[in-house]
Amino acid sequence: MMLDPKSVKESLRHANLTEIIKERDRIIREIRKYEKGKIPEEEFFRDPGPDVVYYCNLSYLSEICDLIQEKIQEEQEEY
Known part of the structure; x- marks a missing residue:
């Protein structure tokens, strides 16, 4: 079963940047x-x-x- 793209984004919303990048890299390998x-x-x-x-x-x-991009902007705003 394939997920809605927005659901994938929301499932990673509370992950840290490193975890999100790992998932991005996994998807790139599949592509x-x-x-x-x-x-x-x-x-x-x-x-x-x-x-x-x-x-x-x-x-x-x-x-x-x-x-x-959102996570990076959040980190920059914290500084």
């Missing part, structure tokens, strides 16, 4: 795996398929990058 055609054959027969997962990951990445 690159798809773009390089390194998807195991059995994943093509799953629901949702690799195309859907890819586009969801792009949406997740966007929301997570927004959250990173």
Whole structure:
């Protein structure tokens, strides 16, 4: 089951910046795996398929990058 991109962002809202960056990096690895055609054959027969997962990951990445920006701004305001 794929999550709503806003839900992914909200699930990370209280995480620290390091944890959020780790999740961003994990999603980037998944995106690159798809773009390089390194998807195991059995994943093509799953629901949702690799195309859907890819586009969801792009949406997740966007929301997570927004959250990173918000966290950095919060840290700068504290100083």
